[in-house]
Amino acid sequence: MLSTKDGIKKMLDDIQEKGKSEEVKKIQYKDMSLDDLLDTISPESTKAPEKIPDPPAEAEEIHTSSVIEHIRESSERYKSEVSEEPRISYEPEEIPFRNIFDEKPENISEEKKEAPEPDEAGFEDDTAKTESRKPVHAVTGVILLIFSLVGIICTFNYLIKYMQSFTRVESRQSEFATAVYPAVIMDIEAFQNGNELSSKQIITASVWKLIMSGEIDKYEKTFDIISVPAVDIEAEAVKLFDTEFASLEHQTVGSGELKFYYNEETKVYNIPSEPLLFSYKPNVTALSKDGDIYTAEVEYIREKPSWMQNDSRYDTEASKVVKFRLKSDGDDYSILSMEIIKLNQTD
Numbered sequence: 058m059l060s061t062k063d064g065i066k067k068m069l070d071d072i073q074e075k076g077k078s079e080e081v082k083k084i085q086y087k088d089m090s091l092d093d094l095l096d097t098i099s100p101e102s103t104k105a106p107e108k109i110p111d112p113p114a115e116a117e118e119i120h121t122s123s124v125i126e127h128i129r130e131s132s133e134r135y136k137s138e139v140s141e142e143p144r145i146s147y148e149p150e151e152i153p154f155r156n157i158f159d160e161k162p163e164n165i166s167e168e169k170k171e172a173p174e175p176d177e178a179g180f181e182d183d184t185a186k187t188e189s190r191k192p193v194h195a196v197t198g199v200i201l202l203i204f205s206l207v208g209i210i211c212t213f214n215y216l217i218k219y220m221q222s223f224t225r226v227e228s229r230q231s232e233f234a235t236a237v238y239p240a241v242i243m244d245i246e247a248f249q250n251g252n253e254l255s256s257k258q259i260i261t262a263s264v265w266k267l268i269m270s271g272e273i274d275k276y277e278k279t280f281d282i283i284s285v286p287a288v289d290i291e292a293e294a295v296k297l298f299d300t301e302f303a304s305l306e307h308q309t310v311g312s313g314e315l316k317f318y319y320n321e322e323t324k325v326y327n328i329p330s331e332p333l334l335f336s337y338k339p340n341v342t343a344l345s346k347d348g349d350i351y352t353a354e355v356e357y358i359r360e361k362p363s364w365m366q367n368d369s370r371y372d373t374e375a376s377k378v379v380k381f382r383l384k385s386d387g388d389d390y391s392i393l394s395m396e397i398i399k400l401n402q403t404d
Contacts, residue, residue: 242337263294263297264285296389298393307319338357341355357377358375374401380396
């Protein structure tokens, strides 16, 4: 399908081929646009045709009708083509920056004064929102502060209780070590009841109990000897083993250089004010309770003189491990039984 322009060109070529001179063609179509040419020739045009110099009579007679018809057909085809194809048009406001150079600086500055900047408006909105949320933030902060304080207090109390548990365990271990020390230092034999012990063992343990408790200081002292009545030793034996001894045979007890002498005439025991014996000391490693009965697992550690304390050659493990059963007696404890659970054969 030929466009209107191609049709006109073909028409001119036909006129040239038919004998129309170049001079006539220039006179007719020089400086005429396509629209002017269509308006001049087409009968549908409402415009008044411009005055065109008359061409030679011979060319007009031969070709005028065919040229008009050809132009009309080309025009119709062009219109139909244009109507079928969608036309893309831009409105002035749709074209970016179309009128940017038409604005005056004075108008722009006035518009800026009248209308706030978007950032300023947004900032004002954000400020208003922030002001409205301040009470909520304050309440939230107070709640979080309260929870934080509660958490800190609970954590602090937990740590205190945790540390106290260690201190309490160490304190209880120290209490039970003191309670069994008189039996450990004299290396008492295993027993299930106090009546199974010999009088010598009962008296020796009772004297050590009196010395270690500090109760011996209330008795009369002559030089470096303290005299204690035998009846007081019997009372101490009852408290130590929680047993009534019907027939306790009083006698001198001890071994080597350390002896507790019994005076048959005065019925008293003569005890050194500062007795010294290197035997065993207790180390409580475990404690348990069943009702009012306590069970303490105790290691027998051999005591050493001061010159042996810092020498690794004399470091030894526990000589034996025993289990004591004790009963609470107010602020003190009574020994109910003792059994050996481990014995170091190399000792």
